[in-house]
Amino acid sequence: MSFTRRQVLAGLAGLGVAGLGAGGVRYWLGRPENVATHDYELIAAPLDLELVPGHVTPAWGYGGQAPGVELRCRQGERLRVRFINKLEQQSTIHWHGIRLPLEMDGVPYVSQAPVLPGEYFDYDFICHDAGSFWYHPHTTSAEQLGRGLVGPLIVEEREPTGFRHERTLSLKTWHIDEQGAFTDFLVPRQAAREGTRGRLTTINGEPNPTLELPEGQIVRLRLINVDNTVTYRLNLPGGEARIYALDGNPVEPRPLGKEYWLGPGMRIDLALKVPVAGEELSLRNGPLRLATLKGIASAEAAGDWPPALPANPVAEPDLSRAETLRFNFEWAAALASPSDEAAGRYKYWQINGQAWDINDKTCADRPIATLQKDGHYIFVLRNMAQYQHPIHLHGMTFKVLGSDRRKIIPYFTDTYLLGKNETARIAFVADNPGVWMFHCHVIDHMETGLMAAIEVV
Ligand code: C2O
Ligand code: CU
Ligand code: CU
Structure with missing residues (x-):
């Protein structure tokens, strides 16, 4: 479940109840009415997930989902999030890729005190750059990110970009066994090598999803690697896709090419020309399928490749x-x-x-x-x-x-x-x-x- 900014602005208070998790915690995210201090309330809490059919995974989520609910804001605007910690351990939120004042950076003992169980912290900063970003804790990271405390933060461009359709795809490979139970997030012998790899690869918490996309349209795919360790070797055989941004920053559009290596924390914004209705493409990690992208009938006139995205206001090093x-x-x-x-x-x-x-x-x-x-x-x-x-x-x-x-x-x-x-x-x-x-x-x-x-x- 995700909300568009328009819905949020229209007043979502109370509507965003997304589930009742372990311990009867109620999750919600929305724009509280008549509150001067924040635009979003984001609760971190235990969350039972069914990643393996018929089995429960005791995950932790933001806003009642894992990966967490998608936060959106417009470039140049202020984002105010009240982070409420309903976990049994301390946490923080770090806004990956956002250029903000140190006090809002979410690093414990450096930019703030950790947020204790039952407490909250108000994050408040201006998003100077448009693009695909994400958020996660900076405390006990192997476990907290591993259990699902990761989520997308999308900063929309000031002006329309020419993309009429977009999807956010958060990539995560869960450290769980065949019964859905968590396995070790950090195995020392693996930490000394490439990192401890999970077993179940998912997009937005779903293994191998099928995404239905309007035929003939150019869709912006925001791929975010929220995983602890995996570098995804992205490829899209037979697909017509161009790179529009890397890690939130626009590039001169160019073809995706054979393969793009998306390491942990990294993002890529692709423009995909959706095939005709009924035709399928497979988005892959090396030879393994991550998702099926399927064209469905659409009455919309065929889309055209949008121009390059406007550059972010980043100072040029001399x-x-x-x-x-x-x-x-x-x-x-x-x-x-x-x-x-x-x-x-x-x-x-x-x-x-x-x-x-x-x-x-x-x-x-x-x-x-x-x-x-x-x-x-x-x-x-x-x-x-x-x-x-x-x-x-x-x-x-x-x-x-x-x-x-x-x-x-x-x-x-x-x-x-x-x-x-x-x-x-x-x-x-x-x-x-x-x-x-x-x-x-x-x-x-x-x-x-x-x-x-x-x-x-
Ligand atoms: Cu210290 Cu995603 O960052
Ligand atoms: Cu960061
Ligand atoms: Cu490393």
Whole structure:
């Protein structure tokens, strides 16, 4: 169930009751009437899902669904969300890819105190950039994201874009067994490699769904990888699809090509020309089918490819005066002492010789780099390992300049999939003061060392 902004504006209060979950928790999301403090109430709570027919999966959801309810806002407008925590553990919400003030970034002990069970926190920020974003906690991430606390955040362009149809597809591979029970979200031996993979692949919580789309129309597909570890190798054999945006930022439209690797945290906006009624395409991850895209009869006149989406107002880095900083992402076997491991504290990864300790609340007091506000920077990202890392920076959008492994058409993003042994260069203007997380979005890697803080003063 999802709501359009129009419905929300029309007053959804009380209408959004989506289910009665474990413990009788009532979920709802909507625009409360006569409330001056927020536009949405978003409840995180336990939620029983039927991912495997006839079996219950004890998930956690936002707004009564997992992946969570889709939040929408218009570019340049303020988004105000009251986050209500009905879980039995503390949580926060981080708005992935949104350039916002540090106090709204959702990182515990850095931007806010964790939101305790039964408490709430009001998030309030302006969405400067249009595009496909998402939200998730930044606490006990392997479990909280793993159980379903992930959701899309769509920021609509100021003006109509020429797309008359769109769908949001949140990709997640659940860590559950054949009976729907959760399996380990973080297996140490896997965390030291590519990350702990789930078993059941879904789109919007459904394995292998069929999406019915109006024939002849150009549909905007917003694919969001909300998974903990999986890089989806997206392909659409026989389909006519063009890339319009990467990670929320518009690109010059170009064909999807053979395959696009969508790492954890990343997004791709595709324009798809829907085939004639009755014809089917299969959206795949490598050779595996993720969804069937099916044309259905439509009376609408055939659509045309919309022009490129308008660029977001991101500052252009000036490379001629940029300072260069180097970051090495390495695997380091013997980082954790046996007593650490006995206590469940594993460290396998480090950035420039420093491993983040997920249990140490003071790590952010020791930033790995301090940047001058409004300074221009080039980061050289070097992956010294044979596992790929989707490298993500909070608070600022960066431009990918080039790579020693592939041809790059420079583009803006918040997450770059750094391949095996690859070295890439990114650049940005440090225009947002604060202490910003800089980490791998393979959640197991992030929780076993591959995170750091970048300070902008
Ligand atoms: Cu999706 Cu720290 O981020
Ligand atoms: Cu983020
Ligand atoms: Cu990684």
